[in-house]
Amino acid sequence: MMRTRPLKVALLGCGVVGSEVARIMTTHADDLAARIGAPVELVGVAVRRPDRVREGIDPALVTTDATALVKRGDLDIVVEVIGGIEPARTLIGTAFEHGASVVSANKALLAQDGAALHAAAEEQGRDLYYEAAVAGAILLIRPLRESLAGDKVNRVLGIVNGTTNFILDKMDSTGAGYQEALDEATALGYAEADPTADVEGFDAAAKAAILAGIAFHTRVGLDDVYREGMTEVTAADFASAKEMGCTIKLLAICERAGDGASVTARVHPAMIPLSHPLASVRGAYNAVFVESDASGQLMFYGPGAGGAPTASAVLGDLVAVGRNRISGTTGPGASAYAALPVSPMGEVVTRYHISLDVADKPGVLAQVATVFAEHGVSIDTVRQQGKDGEASLVVVTHRASDAALGGTVDALRKLDTVRGVASIMRVEGE
Template sequence: MSESQNVEQQPLRVALLGCGVVGSSVATMLTQHADDLAARVGRPLELVGIAVRRPGRDRSELPVDPGLFTTDADSLVARADIVIEVIGGIEPARSLIESAMKHGASVVSANKALLAEAGPSLYAAAAAHGVDLYYEAAVAGAIPILRPIRESLAGDDVRKVLGIVNGTTNYVLDKMDTTGQGFAEAVEQAQALGYAEADPTADVEGFDAAAKAAILASLAFHTRVSSDQVYREGITEVTAADVQAAREMDCVVKLLAICERTETVDEAGVASPGVSVRVHPAMIPRSHPLGSVREAFNAVFVEADAAGQLMFYGKGAGGDPTASAVLGDVVAVARHRVGGGRGPGESAYADLPVLDMGKALTRYHISLDVEDRPGVLAQVATSFAEHGVSIETVRQQIVGSVDEAESRANLIVVTHTAPDAALAATVEALSALDTVREVTSVMRVEGA
């Protein structure tokens, strides 16, 4: 056998960092589908080690050699051709990935928090050492969304990415809508089914979705966006009344990650491009493709100039779905090592400014508890006009006592699109009116 033929038969050494829910599925699929993966790559993939924190833990259910488990992650990454990182968090994940690249290994990661915080430095390290950095599983589990944006739409201009990228919050909001459950009750059910952690803060407060939004925006708009630049609101303040109000508009409440390329106009009338990236609950029409996304599923809606509207839908979390995305990346980077070359690196040439939330263009649904007497509606309308916000619809319902002196009304206003700062200032002005007893609900409206 010639030397070149011998090299072609040598397996590519794969190191796995982490053996939790996702890592266990990755290890199982690497082992059970070894022949198919070898045929797809052109060379065998050999799992040479699995770094874990607790080596004594019973993992007998996994179809792997127990001798592969190690606590010495540093030496493991130094002898691998491909490193799979599924331990999460910032450290030691970042140091291990940088070490792997320094030793010539390509990296596949599912770590959204790390990519959102340190993506540019990791891309730079990958370029410096001539290796790949892939992370399809970091945003929407099994759903292929990053590669279509980064590669399939590379010849197009993406204008907007609108997504449900957190299954926990979608499950909670879906149950509030379909069963009438309150927020706390729906969270408890999500925890009982394993959709939510014992501490669901990262999900329900929008941190998880914000990290994913940063990654999506960075790829879609060729601009570096970090998670701390993403405006974030969670779903903890969403009430049954908000969900009912959405239903009356034939809408549903979803936690949305919204990334869009937009333009701002300065006082001189000069327009300049920018990127708006935000995560918050919003009403969206049930007729919109995202409006029908149920349970713990994820979906991402993309609008591009030439391609038009595209929808990506599927399971956004879980061991096997996420492992599917991880192994798809493993096959891609392995093929590059076999055939030579690298995949796409960071594309940040556009370098667009990331706009603050006040400049984002959106719509509001506002519910007001007001006195029922002549002139109130005129006062309310004047507050909107003074802040340059146009009213789309107004609906009034009389509530309270039949005694005219105590009678009050529930006033529901839906606006046209306006800068968020103008809308927020309008709400503040409404709160100061002596005829407004309370601003009972404020929620953004998207997708209409």
């Protein structure tokens, strides 16, 4: 039966996502009430600029005092979509202390302080849900946390940033250079005026930390994630990738080590075969590929950002938390029982594509091959082109540790016959 007393909801932030959350709460009020089992009432909206016109929101609900709003004491749910570390962290903690559960889309905060936030929620007997923090509307957190709770996840491999995927897809499909593709992404609104968080991998690294922690039941922080941006990817790299039957994507990769006794989390550009499902993810879309013991291979695909898609994930959490609130229960909290160590990047094992500028003279290939052999890195294929005393040498290796590859590259740079290391690209998804 429908409960007559409404669930009181406060909204922290009313930007692109927050305004969509408020709109859907209003336009779908009857449906939300039917699904939750009680009406939902928006009782306050905290913003920084109160004078801005917000269509569909009663001005009487708008406040600049977010602290006073979360301290009301009669709130059931606080929706946090302001982003960043502070004041979001303090406001969420205050909301727990004053009796509210929290729905958040704050990937940066959850990656940095997820363990402390979960502990605070558990101490107060409240929910902390954050489906919208990773991959927008794509249902990913809940399947990992609930649907696959009885399975053993071994690997999570994904495109979790739409801006970078748009840029790399444009470079691949048109032959454009990095800056040209970035300029188009900015003009179309896919890239921010300052795209650093996206193109340098910070956004994807935060998401990787969240995904690894949930998938492997282990606390993984942002500092545990190896991060490498994509600003050095060139049209020549794409040309080499095509010759190998590959394309290039900025990937978040979370996986168990070979013996299962540790985990790794990393973000970097990588070549993947065109036959891999992630290779066909185009434009600003996201996709995450999950490999587990019982379920095998699963792929989650869809829009990874934007006001309406992200708001959809927020509202899905609001329904779940609302149901828990009515029944007097809480949903699943943090699961870190496995407590697996996070291995350093040097222990990661994969294949590599290395492009070298070398002198075009006899014996160079033998010298290069000797360096690889001395560092225990086995060569799979070599391709060489030369003209007028200069040559390019492309080496693709068998699987080797990142530390071994790093030592190899350092030694190659010391050879008189190697003019420079043009690019190093990991090869994944095989």
